[in-house]
Amino acid sequence: MSTHDHERSPFGQFVDELEESIIALILGLMTLITFVNVVLRYIFNTGLIWGFEVTNVLFAWLVLFGLAYTIKKTANLGVDAVLNVVSPGLRRTFGLIAVAVCIAYAALLLKGAWDYWANFANLPQTTGRWFPTGFEEMKRTSYRSWYEMVDTPMPDWLRFIEPWINEGEAYEKIPRFIPYVLLPFGAAMILIRFIQAAVRIWTGAEESLIVSHEAEDDVADVAHMNKED
Template sequence: MSQKETFLGSVIDRLEEGVIALLFAAMTLVTFTQVVARYGFNSGAVWALELTTYLFAWMVLFGISYGVKKNAHLGVDAVVNLFGKKGQRTLGMIAVIASMVYAAILFYGGYEYVAKLFKIGIEAEDLPIPRWVPMVILPVGMALLFFRFSQVAWRILTGLQDGLVLGNEAADAMKEYLDRVAEEGAEERRKKQDPTGSV
């Protein structure tokens, strides 16, 4: 990958992480203030639920592409593991191409929907903003998802990755446990070698 592509990926990585954190913080703040307002002062903002819903939708759609970046999406790889490296790469490319087609179709549909909302000019139900503004995340989120899958496709094609890497919580937990056991064993051996505790 060229330095320009790496720089672009790095910028998008940081932007994605920052936006997700900001959305989560905003959603938490709005929800918390609503709880305090309703239970403490018997009042609340009518628009808060709609805003929280939009913030959550934005967070989910940013999170989908972020999950691809972090290999956090769960999947069943029992069939894929039956194949060798070449077969895994082929199946990985098929899965990535299918995912890119899916993202492209949803991007197109999202773009058309947002364009119609923009043309019609209707407002959101409770927020005093045009409805297309919160809905713009549909094409943006799908464009990010397409970008992330194109990165995966590039890594498979260049041999940096064997297939579509999926999150494996059981394997991750087992590795973490074994690392901890090995660390504790090394610490015990050090203590046996130096019983005074002076290292």
């Protein structure tokens, strides 16, 4: 049974295709907005005033989605010079140490991402300096959902949220809690992926977090086919 056989189940394939589609969609939107903006600027002497801001947000989304997907596929870069000269048991130990550090980092990242996003979503930030020990006490004066983006206008189809989170006050620009929601979501996905990687290393399905050698295997397969020809 290979490392990622569990991902070949129908549900695993669906999740893979969904993640890949989201990443492709984000990249496509970034490319399209940038292209349209260049054409408008150099041909029509105008432009999308919100284009740069939206592209920046999409790039942040792409980084977080891509990082979580890379961890899942064991495609992250790493140096395996030491791992290649130690025994399999020691290699597994090093892998567990590395993934434990990554889990701790991802947990800190999740706390920071939640606290930053909560600042714009009328939600309490966590207490505690390093790890959450609870949630702060919220008062009405603590509500911060009125923070808006700088250039991106508020579309009419999103105005249903105004009575729910902004006390009926109209937004001129998109509220920041909408694009920033991917910060805690992406950090949570990264944490989950590292925990899954820890389970795979613990059970012996993988030895480390180092980039998989699928490309080398494919080259070897092609070379073997050429020899047969």
